[in-house]
Amino acid sequence: MTALFVTYVRPHPGREQQALELGIEIAEFWGKLAADGKCTPPQQFLSAATGKVYWIVKGQREELQQVMHSDEGMRLNAKCMLLLEGYTIEMVLADEEVDEMFMTYAGLLPTA
Numbered sequence: 001m002t003a004l005f006v007t008y009v010r011p012h013p014g015r016e017q018q019a020l021e022l023g024i025e026i027a028e029f030w031g032k033l034a035a036d037g038k039c040t041p042p043q044q045f046l047s048a049a050t051g052k053v054y055w056i057v058k059g060q061r062e063e064l065q066q067v068m069h070s071d072e073g074m075r076l077n078a079k080c081m082l083l084l085e086g087y088t089i090e091m092v093l094a095d096e097e098v099d100e101m102f103m104t105y106a107g108l109l110p111t112a
Helices: 016-035 061-067 071-083 094-110
Strands: 002-008 045-046 054-058 088-093
Touching: 002 061, 016 071, 054 061, 061 071, 061 088, 088 094
Parallel strands: none
Antiparallel strands: 002 054, 002 088, 045 054
């Protein structure tokens, strides 16, 4: 399993309303995909210490890549870049992919 890991700090000043509307669009878009079994429901986290927002959705790597490269996925990503300060998105290893990576790493270590 792979995860899309999104972070941002806050909306750009003056774009707060647009960012709230974007949040609704994103929730609907990924919520429908989750209902169709293409990913997990999105999870959001907010750091009380920094105000940073973290957002995660998990799925199969190929499926998530296909969604991100779709017209709607690219449009939403562009809107995030426009409206959100410190916006980043990355595809990261999750669950069994992490275990597999560590097993591969361990297999490369020299034995004593």
